Amino acid sequence: MEDQTQGPPKIIDAHCHIASEELIPRSFIDGAIDNMVSALSAQGIPVAAGKLANLYRQKMQDPHCDALVREMSESGVSKSFLLAADFTYALKDCALNIEEIFSRHRDVLARHPGKFEVFGGVDPRWGNDGVALFERSLKEFGFRGFKVYPPCGFSPSFSGLFPFYELCAQYEAPVVVHIGPTSPALSFDTSDPFLLDDSARKFPTVNFILAHSSVSFTEESAMMCAFRPNVFLDISGYQSSFRTGGADGAVKRVVSRGINHKVLFGTDWPVFRLQGDQQSFVEAVISEDGPLSDLSEKEQALIVHRNAERLLGSV
Numbered sequence: 001m002e003d004q005t006q007g008p009p010k011i012i013d014a015h016c017h018i019a020s021e022e023l024i025p026r027s028f029i030d031g032a033i034d035n036m037v038s039a040l041s042a043q044g045i046p047v048a049a050g051k052l053a054n055l056y057r058q059k060m061q062d063p064h065c066d067a068l069v070r071e072m073s074e075s076g077v078s079k080s081f082l083l084a085a086d087f088t089y090a091l092k093d094c095a096l097n098i099e100e101i102f103s104r105h106r107d108v109l110a111r112h113p114g115k116f117e118v119f120g121g122v123d124p125r126w127g128n129d130g131v132a133l134f135e136r137s138l139k140e141f142g143f144r145g146f147k148v149y150p151p152c153g154f155s156p157s158f159s160g161l162f163p164f165y166e167l168c169a170q171y172e173a174p175v176v177v178h179i180g181p182t183s184p185a186l187s188f189d190t191s192d193p194f195l196l197d198d199s200a201r202k203f204p205t206v207n208f209i210l211a212h213s214s215v216s217f218t219e220e221s222a223m224m225c226a227f228r229p230n231v232f233l234d235i236s237g238y239q240s241s242f243r244t245g246g247a248d249g250a251v252k253r254v255v256s257r258g259i260n261h262k263v264l265f266g267t268d269w270p271v272f273r274l275q276g277d278q279q280s281f282v283e284a285v286i287s288e289d290g291p292l293s294d295l296s297e298k299e300q301a302l303i304v305h306r307n308a309e310r311l312l313g314s315v
Contacts, residue, residue: 009301011282012308013072013080015176015211015236015266018108019062019273023084023101025091029056031183036274059273065108068269069115071278080269081308082108082118083147083176083211089123090152091185098122099133106141117312119176121147124160131163138171144312145174150195151186156208157198165203174207174311176234180216193220200228207311209264212237214250222254225262232307233259236266238285239275251291260299264307 021029033053040047062068065082072080084105088094096104105118120137122130137143146168150156156177168175179193193210200208213221213233224231233254241250254263267281285291292300 009076009286010305011075011077011265011286012305013077013267013269013278013282014209014264014308015234016068016080016082016269017271018065018082018084018104019060019068019270020104021057021060022063022095023104024060025087025094025185027091027093027185028087028183029053031185032056035184055274059270062270063104064111065116068278069112071269072115074277075279075282077278077282078305079114080116081145081176081266082116084118084120085147085149085178086121086123086126087149087152089125098126098130102133102137102141102143105143106137109142117144119143119145119147119174121149122164123149123152124154124158124164127160131167134164135167138167138173143173145176148175148177150178150190151182151188153187153190155190156196157202161199162202165199165206168206169203172313174209174232176209176211178211179221180212180237191216193217193224196224196231197228200224200231204230206230207232209234209311211266212268214238214254215240218250218253222257222259225259226257232262232264232311234264234266235285235303236268237271239268239272239281248291251285252294255292255295255299255303260295260302261307263303264311265304 033049033056036052037047037049082105084101086098088098102120109116109118120134120143122134146164148156177196179191181188196208207230210221210233214235215237221233225233235251235254238250269278
């Protein structure tokens with residue numbers, strides 16, 4: 001990795017979340033647990049849904065990000081991007097509303113100066129109130145980007161998002177777009193990366209990041225990055241490939257495409273906390289024999305921190 005003689009490489013985790021049940025609808029969590037039970041049962045591992053739910057919820061008790069900061073320190077991550085998805089329009093069983101969710105993220109920024117950047121998400125169907133909240137987050141809260149969650153029921157090129165993208169152009173704020181499947185509580189038909197293409201063309205000065213592209217729509221995402229100057233991707237979610245032999249295959253498919261100036265490292269913490277901690281997730285990618293080992297030091301540095309820094313004008 002970069003600058004090994006001067007110490008470990010700088011690492012930015014471009015895809016994290018606050019570990020708190022209050023920020024996620026109960027139906028979203030229950031759907032994710034149903035999938036875990038199904039996968040374990042198919043492997044002959046008997047597990048009760050209630051027990052698994054309790055284990056999962058134990059891992060979601062870090063509302064102030066104190067545990068995340070400790071794990072970042074242990075794994076060499078200097079900064080993480082916290083993404084605040086808005087499920088509150090599509091799923092009505094979230095403990096907090098979107099204003100309260102933004103407030104919690106603002107509190108974390110104040111509690112851990114310099115450790116985080118926040119990308120605030122607002123469902124576009126909240127209309128002008130949502131646009132006003134997002135603009136306040138950029139002007140007053142210190143947020144740096146926008147989080148779009150199409151499985152909640154809208155295309156990333158839905159015209160209702162255009163006022164948000166206009167603000168992103170004004171404030172030079174990147175946009176992270178979830179692609180691929182998610183909890184079965186939501187729809188998957190709006191999570192194809194090609195659905196972003198209209199917005200990418202209409203807003204050429206806005207940088208869009210396709211999340212989870214090492215495991216979802218890899219070919220399509222790589223094509224978008226190769227031919228749209230303002231489209232990037234992150235590799236978060238690669239841990240889902242651990243059960244089929246490790247992260248190497250998932251990540252190597254992306255970093256072998258000649259688009260490493262468009263690839264960002266991300267772990268999707270705390271989604272995979274039942275499988276390990278931040279240090280194990282980082283080591284799976286940046287170890288000497290990991291999926292980045294065939295790349296030059298320059299390309300490795302682009303992926304683990306420089307692309308993220310460039311997108312935010314240095315962080």
